[in-house]
Amino acid sequence: MGYSVGIFVDEVDDNLLCSICSQVLQDAVLTPCGHSFCQECLDQWLARPERITCPHCRGAVIREQARPILALRNFVLSLKIHCVNRSLGCEALITLDTLTSHAETCGHSIVQCAGCQCTLKRIQLPDHQTRCRVIAALIQDDEHALEAPRSDSPKDTMLSDLSGRVSTLEAHIQQMKA
Ligand SMILES: [Zn+2]
Ligand SMILES: [Zn+2]
Ligand SMILES: [Zn+2]
Ligand SMILES: [Zn+2]
Known part of the structure; x- marks a missing residue:
């Protein structure tokens, strides 16, 4: 084509x-x-x-x-063309051979936020990412993970408690059998 x-x-x-x-x-x-x-x-x-x-x-x-x-x-x-994002507001006039390189940087290209997966224009991305709730939550999670090392997490304490109780129970059962 x-x-x-x-x-x-x-x-x-x-x-x-x-x-x-x-x-x-x-x-x-x-x-x-x-x-x-x-x-x-x-x-x-x-x-x-x-x-x-x-x-x-x-x-x-x-x-x-x-x-x-x-x-x-x-x-x-070498012919002059309109940017493919003309309908989205890009006024750029480029030559056909720069079509791909322009599309990679064109502010009117539609891109996806890596956090919430929403789609928006490239020029709107920086502003969105400072307000994106998913990205904010990810950053907060990272900070929590740094504050609380894994071995001290409440879940692990609960688990070792539980396995301790299980082995006590097993000992009781052995005694009953004897
Ligand atoms: Zn012919
Ligand atoms: Zn053809
Ligand atoms: Zn463009
Ligand atoms: Zn987002």
Whole structure:
């Protein structure tokens, strides 16, 4: 599948469209008959044994004949696009090749709080984490654990009491049997 036409800032030339998916060419390849497609689209088209023809002109094509068009790939990657989070308020205009790196830092990307698992925008995360109840509780638990070492915890005292009583009982039973 190619890049969605809607993400591009300027109108895209018809020559940059893949005639299989009707989107902007992704990893463009050229057939011997002179037609270009997304690599993935053409691969999928030619994957069926009965399809050994160009989807556009029906000229004969086999997979090995389709060549990458590097100049065209680079040109497409240099086109200006809107951030994928445009609908969430990101106004950034970026080039297609920086799409991934921008999304990793875009303040409007949706992220998840590691504490309460709620989802929110990246720019809201620091503020949320200072007020997140789950994170506050986790920090408090950590502090308690430091104050009270494990061996002295009430649960352990109860358990050793209990096993002491059990062995006393067992001794009584042995005496009754004798
Ligand atoms: Zn395509
Ligand atoms: Zn063709
Ligand atoms: Zn953005
Ligand atoms: Zn949270």
